[in-house]
Amino acid sequence: MSSLSAGVHYDSTRALDFGSLPRTYASALHLLSLLPTNRDVTALFEMPKPKDGEGAPVDFNSLAIPEVVAWMARAGYKDISKDLAPLKCIHIAGTKGKGSVSAFATAILVEQVSAGNAAVGRVGTYLSPHVVSVRERISLDGQPISRELFTKYVFALWARLSEAAAAADPADENPYGAHSKPFYFRFLTLLAFHVFLQEGVRSAVVECGIGGEYDATNILPASSVTAAVVTRLGIDHVAMLGRTLEEIAWHKAGVFKDGVAAFTLQQGALEAELDGKDSPPGESKQDREAALEVLRTRAAEKKAQLYEIPAETVARWDGVPDAALPGTFQKYNMALAAAAAEHHIRTVGTKDGKKLNATEAPFDPANMPKASFAALAKATLRGRCETIIDNSSATSSAVKYLVDGAHTADSLGEVARYFVAQSGVNEASSRRILLFSVRDRSPGDLVRALVSGTHRSFVLVREVLQELDADFEE
Structure with missing residues (x-):
């Protein structure tokens, strides 16, 4: 051939x-x-x-x-x-x-x-x-x-x-x-x-x-x-x-x-x-x-x-x-x-x-x-702590998207820390959405890194993470 x-x-x-x-x-x-x-x-x-x-x-x-x-x-x-x-x-x-x-x-x-x-x-x-x-x-x-x-x-x-x-x-x-x-x-x-x-x-x-x-x-x-x-x-x-x-x-x-x-x-x-x-x-x-x-x-x-x-x-x-x-x-x-x-x-x-x-x-x-x-x-680069603000809705607050190509647990932890640092008190009424890469990775590991990087008191359900890991293995 x-x-x-x-x-x-x-x-x-x-x-x-x-x-x-x-x-x-x-x-x-x-x-x-x-x-x-x-x-x-x-x-x-x-x-x-x-x-x-x-x-x-x-x-x-x-x-x-x-x-x-x-x-x-x-x-x-x-x-x-x-x-x-x-x-x-x-x-x-x-x-x-x-x-x-x-x-x-x-x-x-x-x-x-x-x-x-x-x-x-x-x-x-x-x-x-x-x-x-x-x-x-x-x-x-x-x-x-x-x-x-x-x-x-x-x-x-x-x-x-x-x-x-x-x-x-x-x-x-x-x-x-x-x-x-x-x-x-x-x-x-x-x-x-x-x-x-x-x-x-x-x-x-x-x-x-x-x-x-x-x-x-x-x-x-x-x-x-x-x-x-x-x-x-x-x-x-x-x-x-x-x-x-x-x-x-x-x-x-x-x-x-x-x-x-x-x-x-x-x-x-x-x-x-x-x-x-x-x-x-x-x-x-x-x-x-x-x-x-x-x-x-x-x-x-x-x-x-x-x-x-x-x-x-x-x-x-x-x-x-x-x-x-x-x-x-x-x-x-x-x-x-x-x-x-x-x-x-x-x-x-x-x-x-x-x-x-x-x-x-x-x-x-x-x-x-x-x-x-x-x-x-x-210097700029698409998808690296990139912030996109959507003001299209006339009836609700703006939506702020943070888009990042993080695809390892360590990288996602760093991005999560940055995401939290950008969530100031004046933005309490706005919606903030973090988008990152998951393909071919364990969702459970990435979620753990995300939560760990926020330094906040989230209540995690262990069964949910286990289910994510099980789905990934399948």
Whole structure:
């Protein structure tokens, strides 16, 4: 078959009249809808593994990078190191805060361009997932790609992959079908790199999807990465990454590269900031310290220089008042983003006419440049403590929605604390609704984290939580 995605089911019999398909944004979305979803792929890790020709279980993780490299070749990028050479990227992995760190780093780079730092060049950003529009995943100069450009490049990439499939398998009667394309996330990853290269992006912020070592974005060669980042770790995607913080840290550290600076927070020390709050299962101070040791070991193995930003230093920092991305926990993401972005700026060129030392790394956010501080205040990201007020009802009080993509117990606890902090006495008569992500997680664990984070005297019915857990297990 022409598909390179092992284990994923494609319907190769479904005909697609690509030539007559209108070149519209709706048609581009239709093409994407034909691809296997990310859930189709993650589900493979939850089932018994198929056997290879020698009777051994197929390791889907180990197939990932070779497959993405092969897809890139079909898209016309046969020499990854050479073809991606124009890009200089900040590569971000982690469990919590990846999107926020990406948004903060992007804002700093865009601010540099606005200030006349030509060395930074055009800025591209690749994020996942999206909240409202798929175009949120690919940004140019801090703004989601336009519908027109998105449509143009989806059709261009689809055509390239189809033509390559036809050349590889002349017997394929439907090379323009979805079966000759990678699944959804990989297609968008190829699309992002294609857009960046075609649109002249110089500096890119690239967020991993899941993990790091085997993530599709990790085809980036060391020569195209200026800084690798691992944000706060947590227990998530256990079927793919493992059930302990140490196993997960191993995967996340896969973005470390030879000769490239790597940045992380001192994970164990962050427990001091929890102010006595209960740690989620498997995420104790000891677990975090063990995970940090894994990051250090992996950095040494990969010959990357790991810079650890002391959590105590960030805790003493006042943060950025009235930032568009609110929450006291965001100052840790801000510090991490600022450290990586400033290193990127030093690496790609000059600033204020002075050649910068690429080996220096800032550790104290209190001393960051004013331009970076201003950029952090303006950074935005959909679905991160986002407040939406509905005044549509003429007969009742306004409804305030707090929308957040929190999907782990620890993250939801932080969001709950922010939610309560925003519920002032003057809003006693208004309705406040918190929306968050539940899919593929235990509702009982998330409800417990939500209640714990409110610090209020709620009366919980144990049977309700048990019923939630039982429903999830079914």
